[in-house]
Amino acid sequence: MSLSPVEGVALAEIExxxxxxxxxxxxxxxxxxxxxxxxxxxxxxxxxxxGALLVFFVLVALAVPxxxxxxxxxxxxxxxxxxDGYGMPxxxxxxxxxxxWFGLEPGxxxxxxxxxxxxxxxxxxxxxxxxxxxxxxxxTLGTLAGYLGGWLDSVINWITDLTLAMPFLxxxxxxxxxxxxxxxxxxxxxxxxxxxxxxxxxxxLFGWTSTARLVRGQIIALREREFVEAARASGAGLGHMLFRxxxxxxxxxxxxxxxxxxxxxxxxxxxxxxxxxxLTDETPSFGRMIYRSLDYLQTDPSYVFFPGITIFAxxxxxxxxxxxxxxxxxxxxxx
Numbered sequence: 001m002s003l004s005p006v007e008g009v010a011l012a013e014i015e016x017x018x019x020x021x022x023x024x025x026x027x028x029x030x031x032x033x034x035x036x037x038x039x040x041x042x043x044x045x046x047x048x049x050x051g052a053l054l055v056f057f058v059l060v061a062l063a064v065p066x067x068x069x070x071x072x073x074x075x076x077x078x079x080x081x082x083x084d085g086y087g088m089p090x091x092x093x094x095x096x097x098x099x100x101w102f103g104l105e106p107g108x109x110x111x112x113x114x115x116x117x118x119x120x121x122x123x124x125x126x127x128x129x130x131x132x133x134x135x136x137x138x139x140t141l142g143t144l145a146g147y148l149g150g151w152l153d154s155v156i157n158w159i160t161d162l163t164l165a166m167p168f169l170x171x172x173x174x175x176x177x178x179x180x181x182x183x184x185x186x187x188x189x190x191x192x193x194x195x196x197x198x199x200x201x202x203x204x205l206f207g208w209t210s211t212a213r214l215v216r217g218q219i220i221a222l223r224e225r226e227f228v229e230a231a232r233a234s235g236a237g238l239g240h241m242l243f244r245x246x247x248x249x250x251x252x253x254x255x256x257x258x259x260x261x262x263x264x265x266x267x268x269x270x271x272x273x274x275x276x277x278x279l280t281d282e283t284p285s286f287g288r289m290i291y292r293s294l295d296y297l298q299t300d301p302s303y304v305f306f307p308g309i310t311i312f313a314x315x316x317x318x319x320x321x322x323x324x325x326x327x328x329x330x331x332x333x334x335x
Contacts, residue, residue, distance in 0.1 A: 037252075040328035047324035053317040061121040068114060073100070075118045075284050079109040094302035102306045105289075106296050116307055118284035120314070126196055127265035130203035135258050137204060138211025143242055145212070146219025153216075160209045168206050175202055176277040192283040199278055203265050211257050218250040252329040259325050263318035270311060286311045 041047045060067070068074060079100070082090050087107045089095025094103030094112070102112040145156040179198050180190045222228060223246070231245050272278030273287030281288050286307050293304035 037325075037328040041324065044324050044328065046320055047328065050317040050320035050324065053313065054321060057120060057314055057317070058124065060117060061124045064117055064121045067117055071114055073111045073114050075110065075115045076282075077110065079104055079111070083107075083109050088296075088299060094300045096302070103300075103302055105292070106300050106303060107292075112289075112303065112306055115284040115289065116286075116310055119286050119289065119307070120310070122196070122279070122283065122285055123266050123269055123311070123314070126199055126203075126269050127262045130200045130207060130265045131258050131261040133200065133204035134207035134261060135211055135254065137208035138257075139215050139247070139254060141208065142212035142215030143219055143247065146216040147223050147242065147246060149220075156212070156216075160212055163206060163209050166206070171206070172202050172272060173275075173277050176272070189282075190280065192279070195279050195283065199269060199272065203268065207261060207265070211254065211261075214253055214257055215250055218253060219246055222246055222249055256322060256326045256329060259318065259322035263315040263322070266311070266315055266318070 041051075082095060082100075082104060083106070084090055089104040089106060089109070091097060091103075094106075096103045100111050100113065102116065104110065105112060105115075141156050141160075145153040176195075176198060180194070183194070184190050228241070228245055231241060236245070269278055270285070270287035270290070273285040274291045276291075278287060279285040281292070289307040290304060290311075293300075293307070296303050
């Protein structure tokens with residue numbers, strides 16, 4: 001009897017001893033591949049620490065309205081009275097006080113902490129929305145191309161190659177202002193939701209290719225397996241073949257690709273905002289905050305330190321968790 005790859009992974013974990021540790025083997029008996037992966041994650045300290053940090057960031061992003069109400073300061077409020085004659089915050093470390101935990105922005109006097117909290121929510125929303133869209137598009141096109149093959153596979157591969165040949169940064173630099181001028185005049189203020197939507201669309205337009213190629217390769221490797229042939233011989237339809245036979249056996253690489261795409265979109269959004277084609281200064285963003293802080297590196301280093309260390313920790317935690325997740329889902333991993 002032929003087993004699917006998912007069943008084979010579970011069986012391999014049960015049958016293969018790990019350095020003579022019989023107790024560990026007994027713990028894995030009868031568990032699904034998802035439960036086995038979760039058990040590996042629980043034993044990985046890197047996964048636990050990075051996962052806890054990610055949960056903290058997500059909770060902070062979700063609790064922005066509550067944090068703003070308790071903090072008592074809005075992201076657009078200015079405290080000019082707490083700046084000196086040169087526009088620099090009064091006090092130590094950029095004006096850090098009990099009322100302003102991370103100090104104030106030089107020049108405008110806006111609270112850095114509350115703008116970072118809003119910027120965290122914006123970055124995570126854009127990254128997760130773009131990652132979901134790219135995963136849906138990539139999985140759909142990759143599955144159809146890999147299973148059906150023929151002219152459809154050729155067309156999808158041609159579109160993939162064409163998309164990969166386009167320089168992302170140049171296209172983004174051209175699309176952002178062009179789309180904004182198409183719907184809004186030169187003197188009109190572009191709403192934040194419109195800028196966010198355009199960024200997500202641009203990321204989805206260019207980001208689906210890697211997922212599509214990954215899924216296509218996995219589907220091609222699976223479509224000639226015995227369990228697929230048996231389902232096809234029994235008269236299973238296209239939907240059953242795709243969603244019941246093939247996709248359940250490729251969810252692991254899709255999940256890993258998704259976890260690694262999120263930090264990529266976080267840094268891409270910050271980079272585009274940094275060079276002035278992403279979000280404007282009215283919308284709290286790590287990229288804009290870091291850009292404005294460059295003029296104050298010597299006089300107010302805390303201004304660049306707080307947003308810089310936050311986005312570094314966020315992206316670093318995502319990358320560490322993605323690597324740990326990949327190891328946990330790989331039955332051949334030594335970790």
